[in-house]
Amino acid sequence: MVSQAQIDEAARLIREGELVAFPTETVYGLGANALNPEAVAKIFIEKERPSFDPLIVHICKIEDLALLCEKMDERVLALAAKFWPGPLTIVLPRSNLVPDIVSSGLPTVAIRMPNNEIALKLIAAAQCPIAAPSANKFGKLSPTKAQHVRKQFPLLPCILDGGATSVGIESTVIAIEDDGFKILRPGVITRQEIETVLPYSTSPVKNDPFFASPGLLNSHYSPNKPLYIEGDYQPMADTTNAGYISFTGMGGEGYKRVEYLSHTGNLSEAATNLFRTLHSLEESDVTFIVAEPIPLQGIGVAIMDRLKKAAYRFTKNESSPDKEP
Known part of the structure; x- marks a missing residue:
């Protein structure tokens, strides 16, 4: 378990403009002082x-929203009361204290309060909000364990290991929006759950959603080995050397290795195990x-979003003009 001394040391690094990897309830983040553009x-x-x-x-207390x-408006506070700490990020008009680099020059900033004790203690000890995307190389598999972070950043000096x-x-x-909310990136908090607080908006998104949120590129969360979704296009190849990811606990006959997101079709289990399974097969x-x-x-919806992007x-x-290298 991460000690308070380790958290205090990581917080010192954050204050001094360095990077720290830390766990949240979703994936591990690669964090820096959000108010320090050089960091x-x-x-x-x-x-x-x-x-x-x-x-x-990432923030650790509601009062930081004002910063x-x-x-x-009251709708934001109602959402925070219902879902924070937790895996909901809200895009809001940013203050002048937020550096352009954090929001890619947009007039908005994406904010959330993670539901992880280590993350909350780190933010509190650092005495600043922490900007943190997932702790992986761009476009690669998201990390759900400290080992996944170390695999992609072997020289990173500080990784707080909070387990899976x-x-x-x-x-x-x-x-x-004026009339409610829109989902820019799906996650484990669903539209139906958010609609218990706000209606779903029928108006156009004010800012281009491609830029308003991370994780919206067509290709993202990708393993180093080719990945195909069963039923979509996949090459005619000998599956005796391939890996199979099962959601229902069935399938995978004739494959060299079978990994299970769930044995019973449980969506929560599948979400928790998705990136761990992809890392395991990649290795x-x-x-x-x-x-x-x-x-x-x-x-x-969120799990398939990640699989399709991966x-x-x-x-x-291959001839599509926006193919990424």
């Missing part, structure tokens, strides 16, 4: 992340990976 720039350099992709700022936001994350996929991101001796599709209901660069048309 935040190190995140983009270390992750090899494009500057147009904004970051999420980061130009204006709020409990949720396993990134937070739901929403934008607040194995299989030549490619095939995943059983997830039902598009509840948090299954498989995108292996399945899209």
